Amino acid sequence: MFDYQxxxxxxxxxxxxxxxxxxxxxxxxxxxxxxxxxxxILLGRTTKKLDAVYDYIERHHLPQAAIVPLNLDxxxxxxxxxxxxxxxxxxGHLDGILHNAGILGERTPISTYDPTLxxxxxxxxxxxxxxxxQTLLPLMQRAQNASVxxxxxxxxxxxxxxxxxxAISKFATEAMMQLFSSELAELSPNIRANAINPxxxxxxxxxSAYPEEDPDTLPTPEEIMPLYLYxxxxxxxxxxxKSLDAQ
Ligand code: NAP
Numbered sequence: 529m530f531d532y533q534x535x536x537x538x539x540x541x542x543x544x545x546x547x548x549x550x551x552x553x554x555x556x557x558x559x560x561x562x563x564x565x566x567x568x569i570l571l572g573r574t575t576k577k578l579d580a581v582y583d584y585i586e587r588h589h590l591p592q593a594a595i596v597p598l599n600l601d602x603x604x605x606x607x608x609x610x611x612x613x614x615x616x617x618x619x620g621h622l623d624g625i626l627h628n629a630g631i632l633g634e635r636t637p638i639s640t641y642d643p644t645l646x647x648x649x650x651x652x653x654x655x656x657x658x659x660x661x662q663t664l665l666p667l668m669q670r671a672q673n674a675s676v677x678x679x680x681x682x683x684x685x686x687x688x689x690x691x692x693x694x695a696i697s698k699f700a701t702e703a704m705m706q707l708f709s710s711e712l713a714e715l716s717p718n719i720r721a722n723a724i725n726p727x728x729x730x731x732x733x734x735x736s737a738y739p740e741e742d743p744d745t746l747p748t749p750e751e752i753m754p755l756y757l758y759x760x761x762x763x764x765x766x767x768x769x770k771s772l773d774a775q
Contacts, residue, residue, distance in 0.1 A: 529747070529751065529752065529754060529774070529775055530752075530754045530755035530758065530772065530773065530774055530775070531754070532754040532755065532757065532758040532763070533754070534564055534754070534757040534758070534761060534763075535564075535761075536564065536565075537564065537565045538564045538565065538757060538760075538761040538762075538763075539561055539564040539565045539566035539623075539757075539760060539761055540564075540565030540566075541565065541567075542561075542565070542566045542567070542623040542624060542760075543566070543567050543569065543615070543619045543621065543622055543623050543624075544561050544566045544567070544568055544569065544622075544623055544624040544625070544626065544760060545568075545569040545571060545596075545615070545622060545624070545625045545626070545660075545664070546558045546561065546568055546569070546570060546571065546625075546626045546628060547571045547572070547600070547625075547626065547627055547628050547629035547656075547660070548571075548572055548573075548628045548629030548630065549568070549570035549571060549572050549578060549581055549628075550570070550572035550573070550574050550576075550577025550578045550580070550581060551572075551574075551577055551731070551732065552729075552731035552732060552733060552749055553628055553679075553726055553729060553731060553749040553752070554572070554626070554628040554629065555577070555581055555749070556748070556749030556750050556752075556753060557626055557628060557749075557753065557756050558570055558581055558585075558593070559581065559584060559585065559590075560750070560753045560756065560757065561626075561756075561757075561760065562585045562588075562590040562591060562593060563588075563590060564757060564761070565591065566591065566623075566760075567591045567592065567593065567594070567619070568585070568591075568593045568594075569593070569594045569595075569596060569615065570582060570593055570594065570595050570596065571596040571597075571598055571611075571629070572596075572597065572598070572629065573597070573598070573599045573600070573629075574597075575595070575597045578595045578596075578597060579595070581593070582595055594618065596611060596614070598611070600629055600651070600652045600656035601648055601651055601652050602651075603656060603659070605659070608659050608660060608662075608663040608664075609663060611660075611663070611664075612663045612664055612666075612667060615664070615667055616667060620667075620670065621667050621668070621670035621671045622664055622667040622668050622670075622671060622674065623668070623671045623672075623673070623674050623675070624668075624674055624675040624676065624677070624760050625660065625661065625664060625668075625675075625676045625677070626677045626679075626756070626760070627657045627660070627661075627676070627677065627678045627679055627701075628679050629652065629656070630652060630653045630679065630694075630697070630733070631648070631649060631652050631653065631694075631733075632694055632733050632736055632737055633645055633646070633648070633649040633692055633693045633694050634692060635690045635691065635692065635694075635737060636690060636692055637689070637690060637692075638692050641692045641693060645693065646692070646693045649692075649693035649694060649696075649697050650693060650696070650697055650700070653693075653694070653697035653698070653700075653701065654697050654700045654701060654704070657678065657701065657704060658704060661676060661704075661708060665716070665719075668716070668718075668719050669716050669718065669719065671718065671719075672718065673718050673719075673720075673762060673765060674718060674719045674720075675719075675720055675721075675722070675759060675760050675761075675764065676705075676708060676719065676720070676721040676722075677721075677722055677723070677724055677756070677759050677760065678701050678702075678704065678705040678721065678722070678723040678724070679701065679723065679724055679726065680698050680701055680702050680705075680723040680724065680725045680771055681694070681695075681698040681725055681726075682725060682727070683695040683698055684697075684698025684699050684701055684702050684725070685698075685699075685702065685725070685771070687699070701723065702723055702771055705721050705722065705723040705769070705771065706769055708721040709721040709722070709768050709769035710769060713768060713769075720764070720765070720767065720768040720769075721768065721769065722759050722764070722767055722768065722769065722770045722771070722772065723770070723771040723772070724755055724756065724759065724771075724772060724773075724774050725771065725772070725773050725774065726749075726752055726774045726775070727747075727752065727773060727774055727775035728746050728747075728775075729746060729747055729748070729749055729752055729774075729775075730743045730744075730746040730747065730748050730749070731749060734746065747775065752774040752775060754774075755772055755773075755774040756774070759772070
């Protein structure tokens with residue numbers, strides 16, 4: 529596991545947006561960030577799941593969260609602008625984004641990959657990250673320091689047979705991170721961008737990719753959180769443009 533022990537109040541007073549915050553790694557990250565003092569904006573597709581995370585945060589007397597139900601497949605420019613306006617009105621700035629939401633698509637050969645599904649995977653896994661980051665940039669420019677974390681994958685560095693649109697979307701994610709990182713170094717040096725490869729983690733996405741695997745052999749999302757904390761907090765202020773492994 530990535531070796532980092534976060535101070536208990538690492539993210540005190542920080543406002544952080546987590547996409548796909550209702551389940552899996554995003555849910556663990558949202559709760560972990562709240563436990564380290566952050567006000568977390570929970571963005572996701574299924575309101576019931578977001579409500580459950582919100583309630584957990586409230587029950588444990590952590591900083592009150594905010595919920596943004598948004599289906600990233602089909603979200604339009606106006607949805608992102610509305611989100612930015614809401615964050616501005618509520619908090620005035622933004623200290624971080626964890627781009628975590630994603631779908632697997634189908635594990636089939638690229639030669640016969642369904643083009644409609646290809647577009648959908650790219651919209652959710654890639655385009656939504658572009659639109660969110662672009663729209664929220666002015667709010668991050670107002671932060672003292674801001675961190676944008678993208679979520680990659682092993683197949684985003686070396687594509688493997690039958691990983692289709694998912695692998696391509698993760699290569700694109702690595703490229704997007706590198707572009708934001710190098711360009712923002714000039715434009716807004718207070719904002720850094722990095723990527724995390726979570727590694728095999730016990731979630732429903734992993735179970736659909738590997739139905740034969742025993743999930744109990746895998747680390748839980750909670751166990752891979754040290755890197756998520758490191759990159760979001762100020763101990764990583766000089767880390768920019770890196771793609772790191774959580775495990
Ligand atoms: P997961 O359990 O399937 O969670 C994915 C999250 O993304 C869910 O909260 C889901 O919301 C949300 N999401 C999916 N489509 C969405 C949409 N159209 N609009 C808004 N939210 C949407 O997967 P996970 O394993 O935690 O994966 C999290 C990230 O890690 C992904 O980027 C994945 O590619 C990456 N990753 C995971 C592993 C692994 O072994 N688990 C390994 C490498 C990389 P709903 O629950 O409401 O559908």
